[in-house]
Amino acid sequence: xxxxxxxxxxxxxxxxxxxxxxxxxxxxxxxxxxxxxxxxxxxxxxxxxxxxxxxxxxxxxxxxxxxxxxxxxxxxxxxxxxxxxxxxxxxxxxxxxxxxxxxxxxxxxxxxxxxxxxxxxxxxxx
Amino acid sequence: xxxxxxxxxxxxxxxxxxxxxxxxxxxxxxxxxxxxxxxxxxxxxxxxxxxxxxxxxxxxxxxxxxxxxxxxxxxxxxxxxxxxxxxxxxxxxxxxxxxxxxxxxxxxxxxxxxxxxxxxxxxxxxxxxxxxxxxxxxxxxxxxxxxxxxxxxxxxxxxxxxxxxxxxxxxxx
Ligand SMILES: [Mg+2]
Numbered sequence: 195x196x197x198x199x200x201x202x203x204x205x206x207x208x209x210x211x212x213x214x215x216x217x218x219x220x221x222x223x224x225x226x227x228x229x230x231x232x233x234x235x236x237x238x239x240x241x242x243x244x245x246x247x248x249x250x251x252x253x254x255x256x257x258x259x260x261x262x263x264x265x266x267x268x269x270x271x272x273x274x275x276x277x278x279x280x281x282x283x284x285x286x287x288x289x290x291x292x293x294x295x296x297x298x299x300x301x302x303x304x305x306x307x308x309x310x311x312x313x314x315x316x317x318x319x320x
Numbered sequence: 321x322x323x324x325x326x327x328x329x330x331x332x333x334x335x336x337x338x339x340x341x342x343x344x345x346x347x348x349x350x351x352x353x354x355x356x357x358x359x360x361x362x363x364x365x366x367x368x369x370x371x372x373x374x375x376x377x378x379x380x381x382x383x384x385x386x387x388x389x390x391x392x393x394x395x396x397x398x399x400x401x402x403x404x405x406x407x408x409x410x411x412x413x414x415x416x417x418x419x420x421x422x423x424x425x426x427x428x429x430x431x432x433x434x435x436x437x438x439x440x441x442x443x444x445x446x447x448x449x450x451x452x453x454x455x456x457x458x459x460x461x462x463x464x465x466x467x468x469x470x471x472x473x474x475x476x477x478x479x480x481x482x483x484x485x486x487x488x489x490x491x492x493x
Contacts, residue, residue: 202438203415205398205408212399248418250438275422280433296419297344 196221196238200231200257201246201273206296210244210273213303228252232260239268242311245290247274247281255288262289269310273298330475331355331458333427334381334420338462338471341419346396346466353461361448363459363470366390367404368449369417372437377428379475382449383417389467396466404443414439420471 197219199207207224214222223240225231227249234240243261247254258270272285275296282293292310294303335352342348365384372380385393387404394402394412402409421436428434449472451457460471 203411203418205394205412205415208398208400208408248422248436248438275419275436277423277426296422297341299344 195219195242196223196240198223198225198231198234198240198243200225200228200243200249200254202226202249203246206246206273209300210303213300214307216300217304217307226250228254228257228260231257235261239265242269242271242307244271244273244294244307247272247276247285255285258285258288258290269313271306271310273303329477330377330379330424330428330473331460333424334471334473335460336427337420337423338460340423341416342393342462342464345416345419346393346464348393348396348464348466350462350464353463355458355460358451358457358459358472361450364446364448365470366443366445366447367410367413368442368447369413370440370442371417371421373421373425373434373475374437375434375478376432377425377434377475377477379455379473381417381421381424381474382472383413383420383469384449384472385413385469386467387445389464389469392466393464393469410441410443414441417441 197214199210199222201207211222223234225234229251245254245257254272254274261268261270270290271292271294272290273294273296277295285293292306294306338350342350366387367385367390369383370380390413391403394409397416398408398412402412418439425434425436455474455476457472457474460473462469462471
C-alpha cells in the first residue's frame with residue numbers, strides 16, 4: 195500500500211516514515227507542500243495520505259479541498275499543530291477522515307492510521 | 321520610570337506547550353525557571369526558531385539555544401544524530417518552534433482567530449535578538465537533561481476579549 199506524507203518538515207516526515215514502517219508500510223512517497231503533493235499524486239495515487247496544515251505554496255486545508263473535488267474515497271489524515279476545535283471542524287468539513295494533533299507519540303499516530311484504514315475498509319466492504 | 325505591561329495570559333500557555341512538545345517529541349521534561357522581561361540583547365543565542373502570530377493576537381515566539389543544546393535536543397527529536405552541519409538541523413528546530421506555537425495558541429482564548437507563520441530559523445554563533453521599544457519580550461528560561469534553552473515571548477492582544485486581563489509584570493525600565 196502506497197502512503198504519501200505531506201509536511202514541510204523533513205524531520206516530521208522521517209518520524210512518520212518510521213511509524214509507518216513499524217506498522218508494515220514501506221511504500222512511501224513524500225511531498226513538502228500541497229503543490230508538490232498534487233504533482234506526486236498525478237504520478238501515482240497513494241492509498242493513504244498524512245497531510246500537514248501549515249506549509250508553504252499550498253497549505254494542507256487547500257490541498258484537502260482540491261483532492262476532494264475529484265476523489266471522495268482516499269483516506270486523508272490531517273497531522274498538524276493546529277489544535278483549536280474550529281480548525282478540526284474546518285478540516286472535517288473539507289473532507290479529512292481523521293485528525294492527529296502534533297506533538298504526537300508513535301503510538302497515537304499509529305492508532306490514528308489503523309483507525310482510519312479500518313474505517314475506510316469497513317466502508318468499502320459495506 | 322515606565323512599567324511594561326504584559327498580558328500574562330500568554331505566558332502560561334507557552335509553558336504548558338513547551339512541556340507537552342518536549343515530553344512527547346523529545347522525551348525531555350523541561351524545568352521552567354522564573355520568567356523575566358528582556359531588557360538588553362542578552363542572552364545571546366546560536367540558534368533561534370521563530371514563529372510569528374497574526375490575527376486576534378499578534379507577536380512572536382522564539383526558541384533560542386546554544387549549539388550544544390540545540391544539537392542534543394534536535395537529535396532527541398529526530399531520533400538520529402543531528403549536528404549543526406546536518407541538513408535537517410534548522411528544520412528540526414523550526415518544527416519544534418512550530419509545535420510550541422501551535423499548541424499554545426489554542427489556549428489564548430475561546431473564539432479568538434489566530435494564525436501562525438511558517439518557521440524561520442536563524443543559525444549563527446552568538447546572535448542577538450533585541451527587544452523593541454513597543455513590544456516587550458518575556459524570557460521563559462528552560463532547563464533539560466540535554467541542555468538549556470529559552471522561550472522568548474512577545475505577544476499583544478489585538479481584539480479586546482472579555483477574558484483578557486493585562487497585568488503589569490514587575491519590570492521597570
Ligand atoms: Mg508545517
